[in-house]
Amino acid sequence: MKWRVFPTGRMCSLRRALLLWLVPLFLVVGSVAAALAYWSYAQMVGAFMDDQMQQLAGAIAANQGVQPMPQTTERIQKWGAYVVQVYGADGHLRASSSAQVKVGLLPQEGFHDVAEGGARWRVYTVPAAAAHGERVQVLQSAGFRDTLAAERAGAALAPVLLLLPLSLFILWCLARAMSHALRDIARQAAQQDEHHISELPLQGVPQEIAPLVLSFNSLLRRLGEAFATQRRFVQDAAHELRTPIAAIALQLENMRQDVQCDAAAGRYAHLQAGVRRAQRLVEQLLRLSRQEAAGADGPAIVDLQAQLRESMNTLIGLADQRNIDLGFVGPAPASGPLTLHCVPGDLRSLLDNLIENALRYTPTGGVVDVRLLQEQGRVAVEVVDTGPGIPQELLPRVFDRFFRVPGTNAEGSGLGLAIAQAAAQRCGLALTLRNRADRSGLVARVEALA
Structure with a gap:
């Protein structure tokens, strides 16, 4: 099985890969650091407290007759107060600082961990005194020691725990900046075309x-x-x-x-x-x-009505030669000029090819109307002829280069509509063809994209 750094599908992303690998790593490092800090402070607290217990037990054993100070349960459990037990030579309890602690005398001297009555205790037993044979035993709550070690470890880890979310946030921002840099490169690459490389x-x-x-x-x-x-x-x-x-x-x-x-x-x-x-x-x-x-020609603001009239004037000779009525239908002059932002040469090529195509495929004595429309705030141009139209099943193919409708007698090379389509795309316009519903003929419509 091949090992993958990047996951497949939607998760295949630099940002997600960084987060997927580094966030668990941060969490594991944080967990290991917390465990090591707790263990280190537990050893430190244990050693310190054991030394205190040993000194206290030795002092009481050396001073016969000293009575241990009474301690409450709260001080014992919450504050870690020592419980001192003094046993006589016969092994019976002679004095204790807490009657609630029921841990008896341990037979062996030294440190022991004892569980009694649902609580855990750390116990230190000193040997019998040479003079009187008394034995002293000091106890401390093991739960208090654990709590103290956890508190000290938490205090040491607090800066780390505060920096961990900040580190994750910085990591996320860095990954986001990297992805934005790649997207900028992709955007610049997407702007390239065969005319602007x-x-x-x-x-x-x-x-x-x-x-x-x-x-x-x-x-x-x-x-x-x-x-x-x-x-x-x-x-x-x-x-x-x-x-x-x-x-x-x-x-x-x-x-x-x-x-x-x-x-x-x-x-x-x-x-x-x-x-x-x-x-x-x-x-x-x-x-x-x-x-x-x-x-190479940059885009400019083009007066669409003026461009239409110029194209029609150029092709009026072909219309007269074929005895075709070439007319123009446009908005009222008071409505103001209708403009497009595009390359003038592309717009001229688009309109020339559409009008010339209509004139060549319309029979002698026919009609070609050029309409300039403004619908819902968008500009549109329609070239309507009275020619034979195009079979519905062949409409998707007429924009292919060198394709000609079978059976047509009009002169042509099959390039006119392909040139018009390419020019429309560069101008940001949509070119569509449809057969007329009222009679035979074709409607070529050019409109600005939404």
Whole structure:
């Protein structure tokens, strides 16, 4: 079985691991210290009290006729007063400082531990006096000795017991600070994306965690280089393809007059449509690479209505070419401008792709409406067309790159909605598609996230 420093599941945490290991250690150390302190003071009290008993017994034995001072039960049990017993040569009790103590004369001299009448006693018996044969016996409550040792040990451990909770609190604060440092590193790492990749700062990072941050920075550098290489490849490929495809399109245009028969004209039309699709694919690839490299532009406050009108003015030529009614529906001017905080290039790319998609897939003579809405304090844009719509089961796939709805005759590369989705995510917007309920057509809705 593998030994684990960190527990599994929810308990797998630096803070919990520190507390799980160190708190029991503190408690064990505190318990051992308390036991050692009690044992040490018990030995010290015992030795001191035994010496006092021995001196008292010797003094009484040397002074014949001295009567022991009477002691009450309270003084004996609570204050540790000595009980002195004097026995005659015949072994009978001649004098005692407490009649309640029933411990008899012990046959052997020296120290003894005796239990009598539910109480424990420490007893010292001196040998018979040479002159008169009297024997003296001194007793003391063993419970008093235990209590005195516990009190002295408690007084010595009081600072330790007070410092133990403080130490645990400091340990908890330290573990919390360590976890916060790790969370700060995780938060900075989570802010990285393919457009903003920067190394994590090492200021304030604990030395034990610094190698992890350095390794992560090395990974971020390689990742940034990989993204840059990918963007350069797409740009270079698109640029290299642009010139030969344009040359092919020009040659096709020059061949138009040489195509006479109907069969050749049909094949010529198919070839020309394929070249146009290739041209559009190259344009979309260039737009995609420029959009992925546009992260260097910082976010700004953008007037959404002005941006919509600019995108519509750019695409009005396509609408006229296809005889499509392109209209705009917005709030009253008195309501003031509706703004978004995002990268202007991303917002422009998002709106251009949605409007262009609607124009390309709407049949000739159709209608495309661009609506600017403000609902419950949130801004939304809807692009509504009168095209064929999208089968409900294919709606989740239309944001995939190079995916095209089967059976469509409109020119396209399958990149427009993927570009729009990526731009919406960078702007902090939600892009959704749904089929119209009143007639055929599609509604592309862009709204600010809650």
